[in-house]
Amino acid sequence: MSDGAADRIAWRCRRGMLELDLLLGGFWAARRATLQPDETAAFERLLGLSDREIADRLQAGEPQSDAELETLFDCLRRFEAQNIQDPP
Amino acid sequence: MNLRRFDALIVGGGGAGLRAALQLARSGYKVAVVSKVFPTRSHTVSAQGGITAALGNVDDDRWEWHFYDTVKGGDWLGDQDAIEFMCREAASAVYELEHMGLPFSRLAGGKIYQRPFGGQSKNFGGEQATRTCAAADRTGHALLHTLYQQNLAARTQFFDEVFALDLVRDAEGYCLGVTALDIETGEPLLIEARATLLATGGAGRVFWNSSNAMINTGDGLGMVLRAGLPLQDMEFWQFHPTGIAGVGCLITEGVRGEGGYLLNRHGERFMERYAPHARDLAGRDVVARAIAIEIAEGRGCGPHGDYVEAKLDHLGAAVIAEKLPGIRDLSIRFAGVDPAKSPIPVAPTAHYMMGGIPTNLHGQVVAPARFGPEEPVPGLYAVGECACVSVHGANRLGGNSLLDLVVFGRAAGKHMLETLRENPYPRPMPADAAAASLARLARWAQPGSERVAAITDALRRTMQTHCGVFRTEATLRAGLAELDRLEARLAQAGLTDSSRVFNTARIEALELENLMAVARATLVSALARTESRGAHTREDHPQRDDARWLKHSLYSRAGDAVDAKPVRLKPLTLESVKPEKRVY
Numbered sequence: 001m002s003d004g005a006a007d008r009i010a011w012r013c014r015r016g017m018l019e020l021d022l023l024l025g026g027f028w029a030a031r032r033a034t035l036q037p038d039e040t041a042a043f044e045r046l047l048g049l050s051d052r053e054i055a056d057r058l059q060a061g062e063p064q065s066d067a068e069l070e071t072l073f074d075c076l077r078r079f080e081a082q083n084i085q086d087p088p
Numbered sequence: 089m090n091l092r093r094f095d096a097l098i099v100g101g102g103g104a105g106l107r108a109a110l111q112l113a114r115s116g117y118k119v120a121v122v123s124k125v126f127p128t129r130s131h132t133v134s135a136q137g138g139i140t141a142a143l144g145n146v147d148d149d150r151w152e153w154h155f156y157d158t159v160k161g162g163d164w165l166g167d168q169d170a171i172e173f174m175c176r177e178a179a180s181a182v183y184e185l186e187h188m189g190l191p192f193s194r195l196a197g198g199k200i201y202q203r204p205f206g207g208q209s210k211n212f213g214g215e216q217a218t219r220t221c222a223a224a225d226r227t228g229h230a231l232l233h234t235l236y237q238q239n240l241a242a243r244t245q246f247f248d249e250v251f252a253l254d255l256v257r258d259a260e261g262y263c264l265g266v267t268a269l270d271i272e273t274g275e276p277l278l279i280e281a282r283a284t285l286l287a288t289g290g291a292g293r294v295f296w297n298s299s300n301a302m303i304n305t306g307d308g309l310g311m312v313l314r315a316g317l318p319l320q321d322m323e324f325w326q327f328h329p330t331g332i333a334g335v336g337c338l339i340t341e342g343v344r345g346e347g348g349y350l351l352n353r354h355g356e357r358f359m360e361r362y363a364p365h366a367r368d369l370a371g372r373d374v375v376a377r378a379i380a381i382e383i384a385e386g387r388g389c390g391p392h393g394d395y396v397e398a399k400l401d402h403l404g405a406a407v408i409a410e411k412l413p414g415i416r417d418l419s420i421r422f423a424g425v426d427p428a429k430s431p432i433p434v435a436p437t438a439h440y441m442m443g444g445i446p447t448n449l450h451g452q453v454v455a456p457a458r459f460g461p462e463e464p465v466p467g468l469y470a471v472g473e474c475a476c477v478s479v480h481g482a483n484r485l486g487g488n489s490l491l492d493l494v495v496f497g498r499a500a501g502k503h504m505l506e507t508l509r510e511n512p513y514p515r516p517m518p519a520d521a522a523a524a525s526l527a528r529l530a531r532w533a534q535p536g537s538e539r540v541a542a543i544t545d546a547l548r549r550t551m552q553t554h555c556g557v558f559r560t561e562a563t564l565r566a567g568l569a570e571l572d573r574l575e576a577r578l579a580q581a582g583l584t585d586s587s588r589v590f591n592t593a594r595i596e597a598l599e600l601e602n603l604m605a606v607a608r609a610t611l612v613s614a615l616a617r618t619e620s621r622g623a624h625t626r627e628d629h630p631q632r633d634d635a636r637w638l639k640h641s642l643y644s645r646a647g648d649a650v651d652a653k654p655v656r657l658k659p660l661t662l663e664s665v666k667p668e669k670r671v672y
């Protein structure tokens with residue numbers, strides 16, 4: 001992935017809610033080098049959702065029709081459990 | 089350079105900007121909204137608690153009581169004409185949102201749901217009132233999305249991911265638009281308009297502990313200072329009492345409105361000592377100071393004694409799930425506790441900027457000039473958290489910010505229509521309109537020995553340490569000395585990434601310049617005000633001093649000067665509320 005594309009994703013992790021800034025920005029910074037192209041594409045799709053939608057789906061954990069997105073939400077939940085509940 | 093021309097330009101796609109834009113677009117004018125993120129990702133989206141208006145749906149209420157509470161809440165620093173205007177217009181502004189389709193929660197009879205918030209009273213200081221209208225705990229999100237849809241329908245033109253750099257003014261001081269940077273392409277732009285409104289939101293990221301999203305970097309304030317215009321009341325920052333300890337994310341006051349309360353390490357409901365009457369629902373500054381004192385005096389909870397606890401398990405899982413679902417989720421995710429079972433660890437977090445760009449009731453930016461202390465800057469408006477109209481005075485009441493956005497967004501939109509009618513043709517653009525902005529961009533194309541992120545972190549820690557809930561002359565002077573050092577480092581800073589496309593490092597550098605300007609305005613104004621009022625607590629000057637300080641401060645960048653202008657104590661039609669001791 002070009003630096004421009006990675007930076008575009010980084011900018012789109014800037015959200016209206018601090019908690020999503022922390023989660024999405026933290027996730028991208030930590031995982032950008034290791035995500036597979038299809039996972040990166042799913043992450044960009046996820047960033048296209050509204051803040052509330054992302055927060056609700058993180059919370060609800062209801063299965064969605066988009067399996068890739070659902071895997072990513074699981075991944076975010078795990079990342080959050082490891083990183084944010086125990087802030088530095 | 090790429091030039092775009094519109095009738096009106098709105099910088100900022102949050103609630104304030106979108107409400108003003110709608111007024112203009114519906115009147116058939118060509119309106120552009122510029123936003124550094126997609127508008128629906130503006131910070132307004134995070135407002136949880138609601139929007140205040142004396143609808144009286146739950147209990148008796150009158151807008152005059154709301155007026156009184158707002159004057160008192162602001163510790164008499166708010167302008168009473170502006171406060172009357174806001175409280176009087178509140179009901180119509182909320183019904184207008186309802187008609188636009190904002191999905192408010194409903195009471196059993198179908199009326200808009202309202203909840204009690206701190207500082208709200210009946211009968212001018214009597215029993216608790218129930219005045220804040222809510223769409224569950226996502227009122228800001230509902231408001232922003234409603235206004236965005238309305239703007240799309242009205243054909244407002246959006247420039248998403250475009251970063252405004254500087255105001256463009258001509259020799260006579262008219263504002264002719266802004267310079268901007270397209271974040272995606274890295275291209276500079278000149279956006280010209282006959283009326284320009286700043287609605288760039290707050291600057292809470294200037295503090296280490298903050299409830300604000302990363303985008304709140306005070307860009308509009310930096311633009312105004314660089315244009316040689318002053319900022320008002322910048323010493324007044326609201327520290328929200330209940331941020332999740334160590335993270336900053338907000339636990340809304342709605343939690344206490346629904347019956348939650350605060351406990352110290354001894355399990356004591358300590359607010360009873362500080363505010364015997366209103367207890368946990370006293371003004372935010374009162375509760376934040378109480379928590380800071382409990383922590384400082386060793387009654388904080390946890391291994392480091394650095395937080396207190398917000399208890400709400402007694403409300404029951406059903407009420408929490410129904411009324412405060414977002415809060416439950418937030419505390420599970422960020423504090424690791426389910427509030428239906430255990431209390432949430434909380435500490436004060438920088439939340440809201442009461443000061444900002446001085447404006448009149450029409451949203452026109454005003455500044456001292458030849459004929460008086462408050463002359464409108466032609467063609468320039470400001471609304472929302474970046475502006476200071478001033479309705480919040482020295483301390484904002486919960487739910488009054490969303491109200492400020494829509495009431496003054498509408499008022500500014502209306503006045504801008506007049507400006508457009510009176511000025512049907514664009515004024516000539518000076519040849520060097522973009523020179524200063526291009527020089528700033530060129531400066532950030534150079535490498536340097538200092539890193540932007542390190543300076544930003546140091547700045548935020550400095551503000552937290554030296555300019556937090558409690559201040560003294562010594563802490564503020566130390567803060568200014570540190571800021572001088574950080575500014576020297578900033579001059580040596582550079583970027584390793586010189587690409588044009590989505591160069592986020594460059595945006596962060598430009599944001600840091602704005603944060604630095606906000607920090608200096610805050611420290612200098614806080615040092616000048618030798619009294620304690622509302623959210624500004626000087627330990628070395630613990631009393632409010634109306635004889636010397638019942639006035640607004642006006643900070644100018646040139647020479648770090650702090651000037652003053654009178655508080656408007658005369659409302660439009662009501663009796664003035666005379667200053668008295670503020671007790672809850």
Ligand SMILES: Cc1cc2nc3c(=O)[nH]c(=O)nc-3n(C[C@H](O)[C@H](O)[C@H](O)COP(=O)(O)OP(=O)(O)OC[C@H]3O[C@@H](n4cnc5c(N)ncnc54)[C@H](O)[C@@H]3O)c2cc1C
Pocket residue numbers: 099100101102103104105122123124125126127130131132133134135136137138139140227228250251252253287288289290299300301303307308338439440471472473474486487488489490491493
């Ligand atoms: C967690 C939280 C909860 C809150 N809850 C409530 C509540 O319940 N009730 C209440 O009344 N208030 C609440 N507030 C306060 C309220 O949400 C804000 O004061 C208000 O939403 C600010 O709205 P705004 O339109 O002024 O700015 P914002 O919504 O912050 O929008 C600013 C806009 O300006 C744009 N922008 C900024 N800089 C630039 C630039 N350089 N170039 C281009 N665009 C730019 C941004 O992209 C954005 O679109 C809360 C605040 C927080 C932090």
